[in-house]
Amino acid sequence: MLASGIMDEDAGSMQRIIDCGAGAIVTKSIGMQPRDGYANPTVLELEYGLLNAMGLPNPGIEQYGQEMKKLRSSTTPIIGSIFGANEKEFTLLAEKMEHYGASAVELNVSCPHAKHYGLEVGCDTTLLQKIVSSVKDHVQIPVWVKISPNVTNIVEIVKAAEQGNADAIVAINTVKGLKIDLETRRPILANKIGGYSGIAIKPIGIRCVYDIATQVQIPIIGVGGITTGEDAIEYFLAGASAVQIGSAVYYRGLDVFTLICKEIEQWMSTHHIKKITELIGAGHQ
Amino acid sequence: MNIPTVAPLLSSVTEASDIKTITFKNKSAVLPGQFFMIWIPGVDEIPMSVSYITRDVKGITFRNIGEATRALARLKPGDRIGIRGPYGNGFRITGKHLLFVGGGTGIAMLAPVVEQAQKRKLNLTVILGVKTKKELFFENRLRRSGATVLVSTDDGSKGYKGYASELAKDILEKEHINAVYTCGPEPMMKSLLSHCKTIPFQASLERYMKCSIGLCGQCCIGKGLRVCVDGPIFDGKTLRHCEDFGTFKRDASGRKIPI
Numbered sequence A: 001m002l003a004s005g006i007m008d009e010d011a012g013s014m015q016r017i018i019d020c021g022a023g024a025i026v027t028k029s030i031g032m033q034p035r036d037g038y039a040n041p042t043v044l045e046l047e048y049g050l051l052n053a054m055g056l057p058n059p060g061i062e063q064y065g066q067e068m069k070k071l072r073s074s075t076t077p078i079i080g081s082i083f084g085a086n087e088k089e090f091t092l093l094a095e096k097m098e099h100y101g102a103s104a105v106e107l108n109v110s111c112p113h114a115k116h117y118g119l120e121v122g123c124d125t126t127l128l129q130k131i132v133s134s135v136k137d138h139v140q141i142p143v144w145v146k147i148s149p150n151v152t153n154i155v156e157i158v159k160a161a162e163q164g165n166a167d168a169i170v171a172i173n174t175v176k177g178l179k180i181d182l183e184t185r186r187p188i189l190a191n192k193i194g195g196y197s198g199i200a201i202k203p204i205g206i207r208c209v210y211d212i213a214t215q216v217q218i219p220i221i222g223v224g225g226i227t228t229g230e231d232a233i234e235y236f237l238a239g240a241s242a243v244q245i246g247s248a249v250y251y252r253g254l255d256v257f258t259l260i261c262k263e264i265e266q267w268m269s270t271h272h273i274k275k276i277t278e279l280i281g282a283g284h285q
Numbered sequence B: 001m002n003i004p005t006v007a008p009l010l011s012s013v014t015e016a017s018d019i020k021t022i023t024f025k026n027k028s029a030v031l032p033g034q035f036f037m038i039w040i041p042g043v044d045e046i047p048m049s050v051s052y053i054t055r056d057v058k059g060i061t062f063r064n065i066g067e068a069t070r071a072l073a074r075l076k077p078g079d080r081i082g083i084r085g086p087y088g089n090g091f092r093i094t095g096k097h098l099l100f101v102g103g104g105t106g107i108a109m110l111a112p113v114v115e116q117a118q119k120r121k122l123n124l125t126v127i128l129g130v131k132t133k134k135e136l137f138f139e140n141r142l143r144r145s146g147a148t149v150l151v152s153t154d155d156g157s158k159g160y161k162g163y164a165s166e167l168a169k170d171i172l173e174k175e176h177i178n179a180v181y182t183c184g185p186e187p188m189m190k191s192l193l194s195h196c197k198t199i200p201f202q203a204s205l206e207r208y209m210k211c212s213i214g215l216c217g218q219c220c221i222g223k224g225l226r227v228c229v230d231g232p233i234f235d236g237k238t239l240r241h242c243e244d245f246g247t248f249k250r251d252a253s254g255r256k257i258p259i
Helices: A011-019 A061-070 A087-100 A125-138 A154-163 A199-213 A229-238 A248-252 A256-270 B067-074 B106-119 B139-144 B164-174 B186-196 B236-240
Strands: A043-045 A050-052 A078-082 A104-108 A143-147 A168-171 A175-178 A193-197 A220-223 A240-244 B005-016 B019-025 B035-040 B044-053 B057-063 B080-087 B097-103 B123-130 B148-153 B179-183 B201-204 B233-235 B248-250 B256-258
Touching: A011 A061, A061 A078, A061 A087, A078 A087, A087 A104, A087 A125, A104 A125, A125 A143, A125 A154, A143 A154, A154 A168, A154 A199, A168 A199, A193 A199, A199 A220, A199 A229, A220 A229, A229 A240, A229 A256, A248 A256, B005 B057, B019 B044, B019 B067, B019 B080, B035 B057, B035 B067, B044 B067, B044 B080, B044 B106, B057 B067, B057 B106, B097 B106, B097 B164, B097 B186, B106 B123, B106 B139, B106 B179, B123 B139, B123 B164, B139 B148, B148 B164, B164 B186, B179 B186, B186 B201, B186 B236, B201 B236, B233 B236
Parallel strands: A078 A104, A104 A143, A143 A168, A168 A220, A220 A240, B097 B123, B097 B179, B123 B148, B179 B201
Antiparallel strands: A043 A050, A050 A193, A175 A193, B005 B019, B005 B080, B019 B057, B035 B044, B035 B080, B044 B057, B201 B233, B248 B256
16 A cells, blocks of 8 residues: 555545555545645655655645545545644544545654654653544544654554554654765755655564564554565565555656565465465564 | 755856846756756755756756745855756657747746757747746847747737737747647646647646655646656646646645635
């Protein structure tokens, strides 16, 4: 499925990704109010990955309803990614997403570069559990929690999410990074600190999923550096039940969803695997 | 890698009231119609279509209109900017008699494609549409290229009084034009498209851009067409089916705002 933040600010873009073969779409992270995000530069491609600091730009939950409405007839599940500062905001946003027809919500408690949101919320296990519980109490659709690798207590965080009755863990969000220009001797991104994604972070994601799989009973959705079918297989072996694709859209184009699905099937066929479930968590030995 | 390369400004020239051209050393291969992301350290990074293309030096031409262009306008030779790109698809030249219609600063990015077409010894007609003659630029440059250059001003201070699209309509009725190329305000381009009927049409669009590499979705129009990667040049067939064209754009937050 499409990871949050890529080509998912409006219905037309999401429809194009659906047409390119994505199994599901996760929306841009939507908050209570419209937000411009940071000034440019917001995205850079470095040697082995992409560094971004968008700053959670979004048109706000009220306006985003118009985009969701246009996808209402789609048979492809749309997962509403949301970000708030507390349980009240998350709950209201989740209720709106459910009302708009979202098949699930993904709580962004892991954006590495936005003040008062994202990671600042996701580091606080008490607050996180409160948020997940509150959202679960108010919506019927599944609630996923997207977590960050930029923490020392990943086990406590996923346990807090599970205790709050989360339906799945999405791991990982981007890894904090910085790029300095040598000539001007200043960080290039307007926000200075960004989130690193793409090829370089795959081993970090694999490690997180592997560790989380030993700690929680709920499904894990793997994301971070998946560019090929074999990358996806590796995430399955680590314990992921599904995967999300973001930066690979840059590396391989919009057809990446179809390509990766084909590569997964080919790999399974040459390795005589009939069902993906045979692979999930099989790397724990 | 897709990061800005820092280069000093070689020149900064005033073209008309509020309109400047800056040039810098850049050896990348650029097609007319493509754009650079121009980084003004500490201020912003903005997409800018290329207005001068030589092997070693490139230039951009802009109106001093916002924070970023104000900062660019203040720069002097030797001051440094960052350049990444070129990005986007560029124009495709087809046909023997071509009509170019530039409105306002849209004139800037049409100049290189006119010059490219001139090298192929094609019959070229160029309309430069501005509000008033003080804002006119590149007239001599384009005349030197051998094109027939016509000027329209909204206030009648020079040439045809009225919109460039109306002057274009007259030409399209009188002459056998094989293809139309345009850049300018979207209502002008949309009106021009309606006069083109079956004539091949290419227009350069502008949208708020962030990543410029086809990921963030900020500049998408219609059914997920990325102005930064699939554009900025779109053909008439695509634009006729794109409800955004000439109707609305999206601000930095993604909210739709009327054009």
